[in-house]
Amino acid sequence: MWRDALLVAGKDIRIELRSRVTLWQVVPVAVLSLVLYAFALGPVRHTLSSAAPGLFWLAVLFSTVLATQRSFAIEAGEGTRDGLRASGIDPAGVFLGKAAAIAAELAVLQVVLWASMTVLFGVQVHTVWLALVASVLATIGLASAGTLYGALSAGLRVRETLLPLLVLPILAPVLLAASRAWAGALAGPVAGGVSWLRVLGPFALAYLVVGIVLYGPLLEAG
Amino acid sequence: MSQIPMDPVVRLRGAVALTGRFPALSGADLTVSRGEVVSVVGANGAGKTTLLRVLAGLVPPRSGEVVVLGVDLCQEPAAVRRRVGLLGHAPSLYDELTARENVRFALRAAGVGAGEVVGALERVGITGRLASTPVGGLSAGQRRRVALAVLVARAPELWLLDEPHAALDPGARELLTGLITGAAAGGAAVVFSSHEPEAAAVLSDRQAVMGGGRITELRPGSRRAKLSTVGEGDSHVA
Numbered sequence: 001m002w003r004d005a006l007l008v009a010g011k012d013i014r015i016e017l018r019s020r021v022t023l024w025q026v027v028p029v030a031v032l033s034l035v036l037y038a039f040a041l042g043p044v045r046h047t048l049s050s051a052a053p054g055l056f057w058l059a060v061l062f063s064t065v066l067a068t069q070r071s072f073a074i075e076a077g078e079g080t081r082d083g084l085r086a087s088g089i090d091p092a093g094v095f096l097g098k099a100a101a102i103a104a105e106l107a108v109l110q111v112v113l114w115a116s117m118t119v120l121f122g123v124q125v126h127t128v129w130l131a132l133v134a135s136v137l138a139t140i141g142l143a144s145a146g147t148l149y150g151a152l153s154a155g156l157r158v159r160e161t162l163l164p165l166l167v168l169p170i171l172a173p174v175l176l177a178a179s180r181a182w183a184g185a186l187a188g189p190v191a192g193g194v195s196w197l198r199v200l201g202p203f204a205l206a207y208l209v210v211g212i213v214l215y216g217p218l219l220e221a222g
Numbered sequence: 223m224s225q226i227p228m229d230p231v232v233r234l235r236g237a238v239a240l241t242g243r244f245p246a247l248s249g250a251d252l253t254v255s256r257g258e259v260v261s262v263v264g265a266n267g268a269g270k271t272t273l274l275r276v277l278a279g280l281v282p283p284r285s286g287e288v289v290v291l292g293v294d295l296c297q298e299p300a301a302v303r304r305r306v307g308l309l310g311h312a313p314s315l316y317d318e319l320t321a322r323e324n325v326r327f328a329l330r331a332a333g334v335g336a337g338e339v340v341g342a343l344e345r346v347g348i349t350g351r352l353a354s355t356p357v358g359g360l361s362a363g364q365r366r367r368v369a370l371a372v373l374v375a376r377a378p379e380l381w382l383l384d385e386p387h388a389a390l391d392p393g394a395r396e397l398l399t400g401l402i403t404g405a406a407a408g409g410a411a412v413v414f415s416s417h418e419p420e421a422a423a424v425l426s427d428r429q430a431v432m433g434g435g436r437i438t439e440l441r442p443g444s445r446r447a448k449l450s451t452v453g454e455g456d457s458h459v460a
Contacts, residue, residue, distance in 0.1 A: 007330050015318040018356070074316065083314020086278055087331035088304035220300075 001212075004093025005100060012101035015074055022105045026066045030059045030109055031116050038120050048121040053182035056110075056117055057175050060142070063109050064171065065164045067102050068146035072154045081154070084219075091216030095147055099211065103143035110135055126188040134181035134193070137200035141174050144207035151218040173203055230255055231380050231411035232277060236286035238435075239276045246272035248435035249286065256379075259402055259412040259445055261422035264432030270415035271311065273432070274382045277413065278308040291379055304332055307378035309386055313369035317358030321348050321368045324357055328372040342375035343368070346397060362389040367397075374401060381405050383414035387421070399425055403445075 016022055037055045041047050075081045084094065117123055125131045149167040177199035184193020232254035239247040246269050254260050262270045275281040277290055282299040289295070293302040315324045325339045343353050346367040357365055366389050373381060386398055402412050402425060416422035423429050426443035 004331070007327065011316070011319070011327050014323070015316060018318045079310050079312035079314040080316060082275075082280060082308075082310055083328065084331065085280055085300075086303055086306075086308045086314070087328060088300070088333065089331040 001090045001093045004090045005096035008097025009100040030063045033059045049123045052121045052123045054179040057178045064142045064146045068150040072150045091219045092212045095211045095215035099143040099147040103139050106139050127185040131185035137204045138178040141204035144211050148211045233289040238285045239283045254411045259426045261426035261429045262415045263419045268432040269435040279303045306380045307373040308382045313365050315357045320354050322353045338375040342371040346371045381412040
């Protein structure tokens with residue numbers, strides 16, 4: 001399973017490095033959304049800084065949908081999905097590999113968004129470890145849930161419009177918990193943010209396990 | 223060739239399989255032995271592609287007996303995949319990856335060492351700059367050659383080729399003939415579909431004619447006659 005996961009993740013990342021869809025399309029859209037949020041909220045520094053965590057994770061959330069769609073567009077080519085199934089590769093490995101590639105793209109995106117937010121909203125992270133742990137857990141959860149629902153909608157003609165409809169409500173707990181954890185990390189006092197890690201951790205673990213178990217049947221059904 | 227064991231690689235009895243709700247196979251019977259080449263011909267919608275996909279473990283049979291390489295596909299449709307090689311209508315390739323990267327990925331995914339990549343690509347005529355070109359930039363025929371290189375490197379026990387001659391120029395067709403003959407000589411069974419009955423008959427030991435999801439006729443191909451002149455006279459029964 002782990003060998004197959006590395007193989008699939010390496011393939012997806014190599015394709016991304018060559019096509020640069022995330023770099024030239026997903027990241028700019030996410031940064032642009034931050035800029036537009038700033039326009040919408042107005043130039044009041046306090047308003048911007050208090051809204052910053054929520055806007056950051058909202059941008060990450062929408063980018064997750066785009067990254068997931070891109071990940072499954074790779075397999076939508078004629079014969080590639082069948083080729084993957086026919087190879088006898090472990091479906092759990094495919095799930096982990098695709099989720100890992102999406103997670104890597106989201107990690108790069110978050111670094112860019114963090115830098116943009118610092119410039120646009122004038123915020124600083126005071127408790128770096130809390131922000132990092134929250135980001136890691138949220139990214140695992142987003143990538144796992146995104147990959148699972150991406151597989152669910154992959155075989156359908158309406159997948160582009162169905163995926164956001166399926167996945168956005170599911171990811172709402174991540175948006176809430178990651179925003180609150182980051183609000184704590186930005187404000188300084190740790191206690192307020194740490195408790196939200198108890199939401200992010202189980203969410204990430206649950207979708208990781210469910211994805212490993214269900215990805216095979218979903219791949220076959222598609 | 224006389225050393226090749228004759229136990230059936232494929233045994234179908236009354237196989238039924240659905241494509242969506244439509245019964246694309248409705249009681250197909252076929253036996254294919256090691257070292258044998260069988261062509262499948264028939265009109266569009268006759269069930270040729272579904273037959274190959276069932277044998278590859280991609281479409282689970284609904285009923286009947288489907289045994290491939292000793293594995294009952296009614297019970298475990300996915301268990302045989304790593305021992306079978308399928309070349310579908312569309313090659314299973316990633317446009318952004320080079321020919322070399324595509325073959326390497328396919329081999330590793332199938333659990334096969336990737337040491338044969340360059341040799342396999344050379345055998346199908348993909349060399350030099352072509353091997354390091356993203357396959358999205360190759361012609362349809364060249365892409366088909368790259369997909370064939372995966373089969374060559376994997377050396378599966380059962381080759382399943384869905385209209386393999388499509389998009390191939392005369393040189394590539396000759397190459398394909400050599401690959402099929404070589405695979406059969408090495409003990410693999412080969413089943414391929416075609417829309418050209420006469421040309422397919424020359425390449426095959428037997429030809430199965432499909433219609434309405436069934437095999438309506440089995441007739442001898444001329445490859446068998448050729449091989450019998452060099453010592454192969456085994457009989458095959460459907």
